[in-house]
Amino acid sequence: MDRKNPQSEVFLEEWNGSSLSELRKTATITVSPSLSIQRSGSRFKIVGRRFFDAFVPEGFPSSVTPDYVPFQIWDSLQGLSTYIRTMLSTQALLSAIGVGEQSATVIGATFQWFLRDLTGMIGGILFTFYQGSNLDSNAKMWRLVADFMNDLGMLMDLVSPLFPSAFMLIVCLGSLSRSFTGVASGATRAALTQHFALQNNAADISAKEGSQETVATMVGMAIGMLLARITMGCPLAIWLSFLSLTLFHMYANYKAVCCLSLTSLNPQRCSIALQHFIQTGQVLSPQQVSKMEHVLPTWVSSWSLRSIKLIHTRVRLGERISSLSHSEMKELLQLAGANSNKVKYLLMERKAIIRVIVRKDATAHDIFQSFFHALVTAYVPDQASRHLESLSWMDKHYEDFIQKLKLSGWKTDRLLSPSVCWRANWVCSPRDEKID
Known part of the structure; x- marks a missing residue:
């Protein structure tokens, strides 16, 4: 028995998107009576969307909090300025340890670099011991402090060639300053990632944030190398560039943390x-x-x-x-x-x-x-x-x-504060004696 109906029309739609609110129709397949495909949107838009998805969490923007976008914009800008300044400070540091000079020895430069890194590692451990439990409760403040300490460390690297007799002391202090940055920035970033995640997607947000940082790093390194080459041999231009970028870096960091609307109660x-x-x-x-x-x-x-x-x-x-x-x-x-x-x-x-x-x-x-x-x-x-x-x-x-x-949207399951390490116990009974 033939069940085909020559009057009927069958069509199939193709949709693309990582969440229900962001689905987009990309093609319509029709059978009436021959097969035909009608595409919605150009291939360029589809490729562009795929490229965009590599840098934002799946389901964006419904999968993150509203303050995610403004924070990431300012955070990327401050990161860009950091990588540009890194090229200037690294150039000064390498020059100070003797790179490019015939009198410099490999073992001497290696030892200085080792001592610098060792100081930073010890500083990171000490900072974690004294302030580790306080980072969650004051994530905004410590993020600002972390970037300020990073600025201070870069400044010391840039200053170090000016004082040859105190070179190692200045370099080690700069490494110590940056070690605080690594601990505080990493810990506060983890707390902010949990805040942004609305669909248990903290890992995805962290991964996409890494992609954003990679792009900012590449752009910053390219601009930094160009700037280092332009300002080479001109200390005034180097200092003006460094100080201008530092001021912008501090401003961008302040704007970034001001964008945050944390729902935990500290x-x-x-x-x-x-x-x-x-x-x-x-x-x-x-x-x-x-x-x-x-x-x-x-x-x-x-x-x-x-x-x-x-x-x-x-x-x-x-x-x-x-x-x-x-x-x-x-x-x-x-x-x-x-x-x-x-x-x-x-x-x-x-x-x-x-x-x-x-x-x-x-x-x-x-x-x-x-x-x-x-x-x-x-x-x-x-x-x-x-x-x-x-x-x-x-x-x-x-x-x-x-x-x-x-x-109102607050989390009231616990107080976001440093750990309560000291506790007491008391037992009330009629036999308690009065102490004079």
């Missing part, structure tokens, strides 16, 4: 959001908080003209009880006796500083709550009723505040 963002909620009853979005956030180090931010007072600087989370004075220890024991065994933290105040003693079995949720309780305590102006008022606020408004934070 001490500073907690302080800004809480104060606004207490004053208005409304919760700020991550985008609004990012505009009010200080991205420069604390000692620089203190010069800012912004009116907001950051109360998180008055909170010490995870206080070490053995560092307390005798009178403070007696007060701590009284606090522990007045609270039940179920309390996961204690608050003490000394010289306008709110100290948080965290219990041994406290969870991330408990630490999160303890920090906000300390912030409320620091916010209350009346010292006499400070603890009672803060406790009353926590009972009435804390849960509502947390729910509004979640609805």
Whole structure:
């Protein structure tokens, strides 16, 4: 039995794209009655799209946060200026160790280069030991600090030929400065990659970011080599070029971090959001908080003209009880006796500083709550009723505040702060004795 219908028309469409929102029709295949193919778009556009996909994450732009594009633009520009300056500083460094001179020895130059790298490796380990746990909580600030230290290291390489007697000291200090950059930049980049990833695609974002850096490196090296050749033998032109590119590099870095709207709560963002909620009853979005956030180090931010007072600087989370004075220890024991065994933290105040003693079995949720309780305590102006008022606020408004934070797009599963290394344990019983 023949089931063919001469009146029917069968067509098949071809679509291309890495996400449902970005699908594009590329061809239509029709059978009526002969086979015909009608292509949508030129081959040039298809090839161009494939080339573009090599530098952006799969599913772009829906697979990344809205602040991804402006950040990457400024980050690529600052990277470009870095690679151009690298050619100038490397040229000066190679000249200083004797490259191109007959009197220079291979073993001498090799030893100097080895000593320079060894100093950088040791510096990276020490920096990780002292600041490793603080990089996540202040990703914006440390990214700026990392690039500033990189600028300082390049400056020392450029200066080193001017002081032959102190050449090795200057070069090692420059390597030490850049070692901080490697640790801080790598760690903060990992935190930012997790922020950008909306579809568990952090690895893809990191890979595409590597492709973008490769292109910026190639362009920067080419321009840097041309600039090094043009300015060769003219110290004034070298210094003007280097300083101009350095100023642009610092500006591009500042603009890059200002574009970020991080949704994790660190001490500073907690302080800004809480104060606004207490004053208005409304919760700020991550985008609004990012505009009010200080991205420069604390000692620089203190010069800012912004009116907001950051109360998180008055909170010490995870206080070490053995560092307390005798009178403070007696007060701590009284606090522990007045609270039940179920309390996961204690608050003490000394010289306008709110100290948080965290219990041994406290969870991330408990630490999160303890920090906000300390912030409320620091916010209350009346010292006499400070603890009672803060406790009353926590009972009435804390849960509502947390729910509004979640609805505004904030992550409230944990506080992004340095690790709480010091904890305490207390047991309340009728047999506790009073200490004189």
